[in-house]
Amino acid sequence: MAADSQPFERGARGQAARPSGPGPFRRFVLAGMASLSYPGTKAEQLLLAPQELRTADPSFATELYNGHFGLAGRLAEVEAESPFEIDPPSEGWARELYGFGWLRHLRAAGNELSREQAKALVHDFVRLRRSKSGLAWQPEIVGRRVISWLSNSVLVLDTGEPQAYAEFLRALTAQLRYLSASYRDSPDGVPRLVSLMALIYAGLCIAEQQAVVDRYTRPFCKELDRQILPDGGHISRNPEALIELLLDLLPLRQCFVARDRAPPKELTDAIDRIMPMLRFFRTGDGTLARFNGGGPTPTDALATVLAYDDVEGTPVRSAANSGYVRLDLGSTLFLCDIGPAPAPSLSMNAHAGFLSFEMSSGDCPMIVNCGSPSLDHDEWRPFARSTAAHSTLTFEDSSSAEFTAGGVNGSQPALDSPLTGPLNAQAALADQGDNLRIKGSHDGYMTHFGVSHARQILVAPTGLLISSEDKLSAPKGIRSPEGLIAGDYAIRFHLHPSVHAELVPDGQSVVLTLRNGETWRISSNAPETTIEESVFLADARGPQPTSQVVLGGVMGEANEVRIVWNIERKVEEGNGGHLVDPNEAAPAAA
Incomplete structure (x- = not known):
């Protein structure tokens, strides 16, 4: 674990992060509201410890x-x-430190030394918490801390030490009171659900806190129903959000059962919707x-949550609410993004x-998208969010959607810049019997x-031939606020x-050889076909060098440009058949 981490020299104070969060005045106001808003009483006894589904690494200890x-x-x-006294x-x-999720690693070590380390670190935070930065008091981090403390309470609590036991419960009560006043300040999306889940977890795990469960179940269910779409996708359109939520939703459901309470219907329904959607996104x-x-898929966590899927339903072809299409034909799997950006409050990633x-x-x-990098490679995120990091068309090296901070037309956005667009984004899947057609368009380059x-x-029904067309239209000719431009376009196919x-001698085709020995051909009528460098960011080891096939050209003074391209399984030697235009004929069943 630490072997892959980037070292931080404590002497380099100027490079340390300066995390943000609620300012002193806001925290003072919330603290004052807390005693009035929290419906529970002082915690005096823990009855239940939620199951921890996240993978633990005992070497951390x-x-x-x-x-x-x-x-x-x-x-x-x-x-x-103490880690709470150094510059992060x-x-x-810092977020992970204050969230205390790392307690599970110490618990997994299973020895007295790790237990004493955990107790000492929790005590350090309790002792220093009033002086901690605002980041420690962001509602979603408080919520994660509460869940982590409850899940690992067996590690840090000792009934033989009544003073330490009482101190822990006082600190836990203080966190819950603060959270009850601040959960509405959580960022939209998963963080807001985490804040609400923490309150309900506490109501179920602490004795005599029925009022807490009653107070927060309704807003939690309402928020969960809003965030989990009818097709099971998350409102942020991020597939990984589904894993993160299930890691908390599944133990929460178990806590209701353990307290002889029926889980809310909204909770069980959300879990039932998410499971097939995870299979939808699984390649x-x-x-x-x-x-x-x-980004890098947490395959251990994915396997853990899918083990709770009793139905194993077949994924749908078109997830219209989430804006994706999945075509599983023969041995070929094709996944396409046909939805615009989520609401600005959910679009920072x-x-x-x-x-x-x-x-x-x-x-x-x-063929892949570059994906999002892991946290220790954040410098790649602006590129990862741009259109050029995806297997689609770019015009003048610009992005099809607008980032509200940084970059020309979103080409290099600020790290957490909200995203809107593209304008007039429309797309759908049509089942035409002997073939399946995805059609979409947007005006992202119009402005x-x-x-x-x-x-x-x-x-094609066999999945062995894909015939496609990218069309650029400029009814009034191309223009730019920067003056004359050539109108360069590039259709990118990022490769795993x-x-x-390997470029074929005819200059119009590229042969792809997969790791199982299969060969596929990308061919087109584009003026230029090249193989260029790319990077695969969604790898747990960090960014990995790879290649991309680029079909390029210049629009110039033309009002319309049509580029036809095919991806076909290569069975025999030779340069392959003619280029299949999707407007003229259905692909043959290869």
């Missing part, structure tokens, strides 16, 4: 004993100091498709990848360049690092 505190891909040398190496590190190699913030797709054959990934983009993808690409 050894590293901590040696003075290494590794979180979120960063390593802090704490030596004899990054905001991600042949077991990872989740890389759309809208999806969203990507400008409308009409991008991923494709695999069997358990071999082929800056006077250009609209339309894409259609026709997939396991794929080998």
